[in-house]
Amino acid sequence: MAGAEACAGPEPLLRAAAAALVLGDAGAACRASARALAAARSAGSAALVPRALEYLAYGELRAGRHAQARTHAEEGVRAARRAGQRNAAAHLHAVLALAASAEGDASAVARHAAAALDTARRHGLAQTATLARWAVARDELARGHAVEAAARLGPLVGAGTAAVRLGADGTGGAAGHFAVRVLAMPCFVEAAALAGRAEAAGAVVEQFAVWASLGADAQAPAQLARCRALLAPSDAGPWYEEALRRHEVAGGAFERGRTLLLYGKWLRRRRRPREAGTRLREALVEFEECGARSWAEQADSELRAAGSTPRGLRGGALAVLTAQQLRIARCVAEGATNREVAVRLSLSPRTVDHHLRNVFAVLGVRSRVDLARLVDRWDRSGAAVDGEGPGARPR
Incomplete structure (x- = not known):
């Protein structure tokens, strides 16, 4: 990938970005796409700019960076319209619908999904249609409408009869687009289980297990x-x-x-x-x-x-921490860095980081300063007594 990214032209970089997306390497896809975008602009290749923004938005989406994906996709829609690329604009609308389904903007999901599906139906864009329908279903799932989400996702992932067709959305196959359907499978399983239809998801899980074993995601x-x-x-x-x-x-x-x-x-x-x-x-x-x-x-x-x-919790909430979490919290409250905590407690820095994230989540604090204040209030209240429970002072 590094050799491909070193190429000056946008097209080799776009191929590298596409390959990274297929391999499930979102970081490499974003890097190659960003370089392709810069190269396309530098070379005056306006026709390649929408594709570079599409790959960049999709890479950010795969990485879970929804706000960044939305920003790139919005720019991509504008660039695609200027270049007269209606299909590219439709696909970027589907990406925007997916980002909105994570961010909780139902009106944006509906608006972008409708724009994507309108072109997908007329031009037979299977991938665009599948992304848009997945976005609508994920928004339904986020809002607690599991039954509706399961019904929408079932045909996309091929659950039930293989005779199900999606021709109305342009997919023209028994299930959603092959490159997207597998990504939507966990959503279907969740929706089916929450809707009381777990038996319908068994075969889908086994298909997804094959995908997971490949190491591409x-x-x-x-x-x-x-x-x-x-x-x-x-x-x-x-x-x-x-x-x-x-x-x-x-x-x-x-x-x-x-x-x-x-x-x-x-x-x-x-x-x-x-x-x-x-x-x-x-x-x-x-x-x-x-x-x-x-x-x-x-x-x-x-x-x-x-x-x-x-x-957020009351000052006495340190009692809910495990002994290991409390030791780490005390070290951090004393001003130690994660690396210093790791050395002091004979742990790996990664383990310290993992425990500290959980400490922040459990206590509802957002900074090391807030944690230090909470530990100080806990100590001054006398809530922690030697030898008693997980909140006990370490000997």
Whole structure:
């Protein structure tokens, strides 16, 4: 990829970006697309600018950076219209619909999906149609309309009979576009499970497992574990924990937040409110971090249902931390960097970062200064007593 990115012309860079998207390397796709965009503008190749912006927007979308994807796609729509590229504009409208479905803007989802589907139907654009319908379904899922989302996604992912056709949307096949349908499978599984139709998702999960095994999508292993949790509600805990471990490797606040939200719901329904509150607060932080408003509202609502305080906790809340989390919180409150904490506690910096993110989520704090204040109030209140529970002072 590095050799391709070194090429001066926009076309080799666009091919490199396309290859990176196929391989699931969103970072490489964004880098190559950005360089292609600069090269196209420098060379005066106005016809290539919309494609570069399309790849860049899609790469940002795959990376979970929805606001950046929206900015590039909006610019891409304008460039495509200037160049008379109606199909490219339609595809960028579909990308905008997907970004809006994460950000919680229902009117934008409807507007951009309609614009994308109007051209897709007339010109037979299968990929554009599939992206747009996925966006509408994901917005329905974010708003708690699982039945509608499952019904919309089922044909896209090939659930049920293979005779289902999508000709009205221009896909002309038994399911959605091959490059998109697999990405929409975890959404369908979630919607089907929440709609009480988990049996309809079994075959889809096994298809998705094949995709995850190829290593072309960094998020797929975590999403697969989440899907298996949804299909095994009596023994979902280990699957959710596995999904969270996979998310730590893959990164991405949006997908991790979705796993945490589902895990928190599962814990709450099994009358484990303290554990549910921990996971739901983490989900809320992740969604707020990536601007996923509708999903954040779901997490907030679940927190209230669990009897927890959604937007920050009382000073005595350090009692909910594990012993390891409390040790890390104390070190940070004393001014230590993550690397210094790692050395002091004989941990890896990555482990410290992971625990510290959870500490921030559980306590509802947003900075190291806020954490230090909370630890100080906890200590001065005398709430932590040697040898008592997870909030005990380390000896």
